[in-house]
Amino acid sequence: xxESDESPAFNTPRLVVKKVLAKLQxxxxxxxxxxxIGRSDLKNLDPFLMLxxxxxxxPAGFPDHPHRGFETVTYMLQQLLTKTSLDxxxxxxxxxxxxEPRYQELTSEDIPRAxxxxxxxxxxxxESMGVRSPVYTRTPTMYLDFILKPRAQLHxxxxxxxxxxxxxxxxxxxxxSHNSSPVSAHHVLVFGxxxxxxxxxxxxxxxxxxxxxxxxxxxxxxxxxGPFVMNTQAExxxxxxxxxxSKNGFEMAKHWRSQ
Numbered sequence: 001x002x003e004s005d006e007s008p009a010f011n012t013p014r015l016v017v018k019k020v021l022a023k024l025q026x027x028x029x030x031x032x033x034x035x036x037i038g039r040s041d042l043k044n045l046d047p048f049l050m051l052x053x054x055x056x057x058x059p060a061g062f063p064d065h066p067h068r069g070f071e072t073v074t075y076m077l078q079q080l081l082t083k084t085s086l087d088x089x090x091x092x093x094x095x096x097x098x099x100e101p102r103y104q105e106l107t108s109e110d111i112p113r114a115x116x117x118x119x120x121x122x123x124x125x126x127e128s129m130g131v132r133s134p135v136y137t138r139t140p141t142m143y144l145d146f147i148l149k150p151r152a153q154l155h156x157x158x159x160x161x162x163x164x165x166x167x168x169x170x171x172x173x174x175x176x177s178h179n180s181s182p183v184s185a186h187h188v189l190v191f192g193x194x195x196x197x198x199x200x201x202x203x204x205x206x207x208x209x210x211x212x213x214x215x216x217x218x219x220x221x222x223x224x225x226g227p228f229v230m231n232t233q234a235e236x237x238x239x240x241x242x243x244x245x246s247k248n249g250f251e252m253a254k255h256w257r258s259q
Contacts, residue, residue: 008155010196014164015176018042018190019183022053022167031056036167036188038089045163045190046217047139049089049229053167053186056083068239069229071137075124075145075211076108077169086167086211090139091229093218104135118152121145126214128156141215148173148201148208156212160195164214171208174200 020042022034031054036042038050049070071090078084106124113122114129123133126142133143142162148154148171158164166175166189172182175189178200183189191197201208221231228239 008196008198010155010157010194012160012194012196013176014158014191014194014197016180016183016189017192020188020190022051022186022188027052027054034186036186037165042188042190044091044222045165046219046222047091047141047215048163048165048213049091049222049224050087051165051167051188051213052087053169054085054087056085068227068242069235071139073124073137073143075143088143088213089229090137090141090215091218091220091222092138093220106135110134118149119154120147139215139218142213144212146199146208146210146212148199150201150203150205150207152201152208154199155196156199157196158194158212158214159216160193161216162214163217164191164197164212165189166191166197166199167211167213169209169211171201171206172203173208173210174202 020036022036025033025035027033034053036051036053037045037048070092073088073090075086076083077086111122111124112131112133113120114131115121116129121128121131122145123131124143124145125133125135125137126144127133128144142158144156146154168183168185168187168189170185172184174180174182176191176198178198182202197212199210223230223233223236225236225240228236230236230239
């Protein structure tokens, strides 16, 4: 979509209401993480509980640990000697926290993609440019990986009731308003109300890459203790007890090891 000839297919553009730089920190066993959501200045963005951009080089990694109360979406950006990934935690609604866990895996070739007028999208969840992902999320979400060539622009619809954010992976982009200041890599942008997002790559030579995530807010209380996220402290206490005594979904926890 060239910089001059496309107009939005929505009525109210979303504007940036908060910008957070995901600074480097160390997590797990030698992993390096840029945490964009799940920190003091952006605790969560309903239904999103955490966003990590992490790099792991063997033998570093994350020790085995339990989860309860959310879905995890891990998106591999690079998988050579150093694994670079985006990890998002999506809150599960009340009553869905103890259902049987599911695992969905897509290879790079399996991820639907589309390209038009200098914009390429990989659709991890949701829909964009007429392409829909086969991934099912219990909490309705969209998760889109965009690359904009120099001077390209994008107008992406977003359900009006959803919350949404962008994480810039590479390059600089203008988000929300054509007159806004460019935003560089490793920033999280939270958007206000509206039914779509406009993005411009005003560079004459460098591409812009970012992920856009949006989700239906659950409007439920969030009580978190490490990898347990529930609605009440009593439910957190129960999760800890279940894990300690290997029951209610944690029956194999003491013997399970990552491969």
